[in-house]
Amino acid sequence: MTTAYSRRRMLQFLGAAGLGAAGLAACAPAPKETEPLAADDPKANEKTFxxxxxxxxxxxxxxxVQGLLDTITTKDGLTVNPVSYxxxxxxxxxTLQVRGDKLVGAAQLDIAWLGxxxxxGKLRDLGDAAKDGGYTSTALESGQYEGKQLGLPWTTGAIGLVTNKELLSRAGITEFPETIEDFEAALVELKGLGGGxxxxxxxxxxxxxxDILFWMKTFGCTLLDGDRVTIGDDASVEAVTWYKKLYDQKLIAxxxxxxxxxxxFGQGxxxxxxxxxxxxxxxxxxxxxxxxxxxxxxxARPVLKSGDDPQAQLWGHVIVVVEGEAANTATSFARWLTSDQAATDEFFAKLALPxxxxxxxASDAVANDPFTKAFSERITKTASQNPFWRFPEYAQMETVIAEQVQAVLIGSSSPADAMTTAGEQVQALVK
Amino acid sequence: MTTTLDTPVLAGEEREARPRRRSPLDRERPAVRVAAWVTIIVFGGFALLPVYWMLATALTPDGKVFAYPPALFPADVTFEHFASLAGNSQLFDYLVNSAIVSGVTAVLSVIVSAYMAYSFSKYRYRGRRSLMYLVLSSQMFPQALLLVTLYAVFDAYDLLNTYTALVLSFTTFTLPLCVWMLKGFFDTIPDSLIEAARIDGASQLRIIHSVIVPLSVPGLVAAGLFAFVRGWNDFIFALTLAGPDKQTLPPGLANTYLGEAQTAWPELMAASLVVSLPVVIAFIALQRFLVGGITAGAVKG
Known part of the structure; x- marks a missing residue:
C-alpha cells in the first residue's frame, strides 16, 4: 500500500497529536505544598504507615530491615507497610508516590536525592526529633536542606579511595602518598607491575x-560560590588537565x-x-x-599541598517523613531506626554500614572493625556534600560536567574550552 | 500437494534411497551457498550470542563472573543459580502476573483493534483518515509523559495496583500498531467476498465473525503476539502502576536482583532464561502465523 501524505494532512496529523498532548498534560496533577497537621491531631498519630x-x-x-520493622511492630504496636523499588x-x-499523596509515612533516601x-514541599522538618538524638554533626549535615533538617541520618560515610595493600606493597609503596605529585609517581610504579x-x-x-568534582575541589575549585558556578576557573581546568594526563599515560583506564x-579491583x-x-x-x-x-x-585522597584537607564526597542514607497522616508516628519510627543503640548495632553488625x-x-563493634574505622578517620572525617545536590536538576548538572570531561579525555575538546562550556551549561540550570 | 494415484508406494530401502527434495539453496552455485551460510552464521551468531552469554553467565560461579579476560566458555560450571530459583516462590508470582496481564492485553488489543481496523479498511466515511492518524499519533508521545498522566487517572479511579491498570495502559500502546497492522491485512481481503456474503443475507456482524475473522487468523495472531510481547516486556509502567502483589516479571526481576551496590548477575541471568521459556515456546508454536501476519498487506498488486 502506498499512501501519499499531503502537507495539509501532515499538519492535521501533528495538530491532533499536539492537541492530545496538551489535553493529557492538562490532566496531570500539579504538586502543592502539604500543610503540617497539628501535633495533637489524631490523624498525625495513626499507628499504620x-x-x-x-x-x-x-x-x-x-x-x-524487615527484622527491624518486625521489632518496632511488636514493641510499639505499629503496622508498617513496606514499599520497595x-x-x-x-x-x-x-517522587510520583509523594507527589500524588500516595505515600503516608517514612522513606529511606540517598542523601543526593534530598534536594x-x-x-x-511535602517533607516534614525533623529538627526537633534530631536535637537529642546524639547524631554526629557530619551525619546531621547530610540530612539538611536549606536550613531545615529534612532527614534523620541512618548511615553516613563518604566516597573515597580504596586500595589493595598487596598490590601497593608489590610496587614498593609502603605509605600512601599524601600529595598529588607523589600520588602520580605511585601510579607510575603500579603501572610497572605489568600484567594489565x-x-x-x-x-x-x-x-x-x-567523581572528578572532588578532584576539582582538591585543585582548589569551589564548584559553586553562592549561586555562581565556578567550574571553568583555573583550578578546574588544572584538575581536568591532570586527569587527561593520567588517561594519556594509561594510569587510568x-x-x-x-x-x-x-x-x-575484585579481580586484582x-x-x-x-x-x-x-x-x-x-x-x-x-x-x-x-x-x-x-x-x-x-x-585519604591526595592533596595539592601537604597540610591541605583531603576532599571526599559525603555519602549516606537518611530517613525522611512525609507530612500529613501518621507523620508523628513515622517521625518516632525514623528516630528509633536511626538512633536506637540496639537498632544501629544490628544494622552495622549485619550490613557493615556505619x-x-x-x-x-563508639561501640566496640565499630571501633574494632579496621576497615570502617579507617574509612571514618581518613575519608568521612573531611567529607563534604556535593554542592549541586541542593538543586533538583543536580543529575543534569553532573551529566553536563561529565560529558565535557569525557570530551577532554577522548581529545575532542581542550580542558579550558570544555570547562568553560560545562560551567556555562550548569549555570543555566541554576535557578 | 502433488501426490498422484499412479505413484508407486515405496517401502524400506527403496524409500530411503529416494533422493531428498533439493532446497532452492542446494541448486545454487557453491559460492552462493557458502555466502548464504556465512550470512546465516554471522547474523545467527549476532542474534544468539547475547542468549548464549546469558546462559554462560548463569552457569558461572559467583567469583568467576567478572574474570578477566572474559571466557567464552565457562571453565567451571555450576547449577546453583538455577537451583536457587526453586526457593524463590515470588518469581512464580511474577510469572503468573505477567502471563495474566500480557494474555489479557493481547486478547483485548486484538478484539478492539480488529473492529477498528475493519471499519478503517472496509468503510468510507467522513473523518476516517483523521481518526486513523489520531490513533497512530498516540504512538508519538513519550511514554514517560503518559505515565505521569495515567498514574493520576488510575489514581482518581482507584485502579492503581490492579491488573486493570496494567492491561489498560499496555493496550493504549499496543492498539495503534495492531490497528494499522490489521488494517493492512483486511485490505488484502477482496471486497467481493463481503459482497457475496451480503447477497447471501449475512448480517454485518456475521460477515466479520464468519468471513473476515477466519481468513485473518495469521494477522490476528501476529497482532496478538505483538501485544503480548509488549505487555510481557514492559518495565516502567508495570513498576509504577502495579504494587508488589501485581508486579510482573521485568520489575520483579529488577527488584529481586538489582541492588544499590551490587547486581546478582548470574542469578538474574538464570531467572531471565527460565522465565523466557514460555514466550519462546509460544513463539516457536506460532511463528508461521507471525511472519505471514506481519507481512500481509506489505505488498499489494
Whole structure:
C-alpha cells in the first residue's frame, strides 16, 4: 500500500497529536505544598504507615530491615507497610508516590536525592526529633536542606579511595602518598607491575565521571560560590588537565564506571579505585580472592599541598517523613531506626554500614572493625556534600560536567574550552 | 500437494534411497551457498550470542563472573543459580502476573483493534483518515509523559495496583500498531467476498465473525503476539502502576536482583532464561502465523 501524505494532512496529523498532548498534560496533577497537621491531631498519630526503602529489596539488606520493622511492630504496636523499588528507579517512583499523596509515612533516601524530593514541599522538618538524638554533626549535615533538617541520618560515610595493600606493597609503596605529585609517581610504579594492572580504576564513563568534582575541589575549585558556578576557573581546568594526563599515560583506564572499577579491583587488576563504604561487600562477594577483605585499605585522597584537607564526597542514607497522616508516628519510627543503640548495632553488625550517632560510632563493634574505622578517620572525617545536590536538576548538572570531561579525555575538546562550556551549561540550570 | 494415484508406494530401502527434495539453496552455485551460510552464521551468531552469554553467565560461579579476560566458555560450571530459583516462590508470582496481564492485553488489543481496523479498511466515511492518524499519533508521545498522566487517572479511579491498570495502559500502546497492522491485512481481503456474503443475507456482524475473522487468523495472531510481547516486556509502567502483589516479571526481576551496590548477575541471568521459556515456546508454536501476519498487506498488486 502506498499512501501519499499531503502537507495539509501532515499538519492535521501533528495538530491532533499536539492537541492530545496538551489535553493529557492538562490532566496531570500539579504538586502543592502539604500543610503540617497539628501535633495533637489524631490523624498525625495513626499507628499504620508505610516505609519505603530500596534496602527492603536487596538480598543482604532485606532480612535486616524487615527484622527491624518486625521489632518496632511488636514493641510499639505499629503496622508498617513496606514499599520497595529498585535503587535505580527509586527516586522517580518515590517522587510520583509523594507527589500524588500516595505515600503516608517514612522513606529511606540517598542523601543526593534530598534536594529533589524536598522541592515537592511535602517533607516534614525533623529538627526537633534530631536535637537529642546524639547524631554526629557530619551525619546531621547530610540530612539538611536549606536550613531545615529534612532527614534523620541512618548511615553516613563518604566516597573515597580504596586500595589493595598487596598490590601497593608489590610496587614498593609502603605509605600512601599524601600529595598529588607523589600520588602520580605511585601510579607510575603500579603501572610497572605489568600484567594489565590498572593503577587507578578512576571513573571515565559519563555515568560516574562526577567523581572528578572532588578532584576539582582538591585543585582548589569551589564548584559553586553562592549561586555562581565556578567550574571553568583555573583550578578546574588544572584538575581536568591532570586527569587527561593520567588517561594519556594509561594510569587510568577508558570506559570505567563504578561497577567496572569494582570488578577490576575484585579481580586484582586494579590497585586503587573510588567507592563508598557500601561497595565493600560487593567487591568481596564477586572476587575469586578469598583474602581480599584483608587487603582492602581506605586512604585519604591526595592533596595539592601537604597540610591541605583531603576532599571526599559525603555519602549516606537518611530517613525522611512525609507530612500529613501518621507523620508523628513515622517521625518516632525514623528516630528509633536511626538512633536506637540496639537498632544501629544490628544494622552495622549485619550490613557493615556505619551508624550516625556518637554512641554508635563508639561501640566496640565499630571501633574494632579496621576497615570502617579507617574509612571514618581518613575519608568521612573531611567529607563534604556535593554542592549541586541542593538543586533538583543536580543529575543534569553532573551529566553536563561529565560529558565535557569525557570530551577532554577522548581529545575532542581542550580542558579550558570544555570547562568553560560545562560551567556555562550548569549555570543555566541554576535557578 | 502433488501426490498422484499412479505413484508407486515405496517401502524400506527403496524409500530411503529416494533422493531428498533439493532446497532452492542446494541448486545454487557453491559460492552462493557458502555466502548464504556465512550470512546465516554471522547474523545467527549476532542474534544468539547475547542468549548464549546469558546462559554462560548463569552457569558461572559467583567469583568467576567478572574474570578477566572474559571466557567464552565457562571453565567451571555450576547449577546453583538455577537451583536457587526453586526457593524463590515470588518469581512464580511474577510469572503468573505477567502471563495474566500480557494474555489479557493481547486478547483485548486484538478484539478492539480488529473492529477498528475493519471499519478503517472496509468503510468510507467522513473523518476516517483523521481518526486513523489520531490513533497512530498516540504512538508519538513519550511514554514517560503518559505515565505521569495515567498514574493520576488510575489514581482518581482507584485502579492503581490492579491488573486493570496494567492491561489498560499496555493496550493504549499496543492498539495503534495492531490497528494499522490489521488494517493492512483486511485490505488484502477482496471486497467481493463481503459482497457475496451480503447477497447471501449475512448480517454485518456475521460477515466479520464468519468471513473476515477466519481468513485473518495469521494477522490476528501476529497482532496478538505483538501485544503480548509488549505487555510481557514492559518495565516502567508495570513498576509504577502495579504494587508488589501485581508486579510482573521485568520489575520483579529488577527488584529481586538489582541492588544499590551490587547486581546478582548470574542469578538474574538464570531467572531471565527460565522465565523466557514460555514466550519462546509460544513463539516457536506460532511463528508461521507471525511472519505471514506481519507481512500481509506489505505488498499489494
Amino acid at each position: 508505610s516505609f519505603a526503602s530500596w534496602t527492603l529489596n536487596e538480598e543482604a539488606g532485606k532480612p535486616v 529498585p535503587y535505580n528507579e527509586y527516586l522517580n517512583q518515590l 529533589a524530593l524536598a522541592a515537592l 594492572v590498572v593503577p587507578y580504576a578512576a571513573s571515565t564513563k559519563v555515568a560516574q565521571l562526577k 577508558p570506559d570505567v564506571d563504578r561497577f567496572d572499577a569494582r570488578a577490576l 587488576r586494579a590497585a586503587i579505585y573510588d567507592d563508598a563504604i557500601v561497595g565493600k561487600g560487593a567487591v568481596i562477594k564477586d572476587s575469586p580472592d578469598k583474602q581480599l577483605a584483608d587487603k582492602l585499605d581506605p586512604v 551508624p550516625t550517632t556518637e554512641k554508635g560510632l
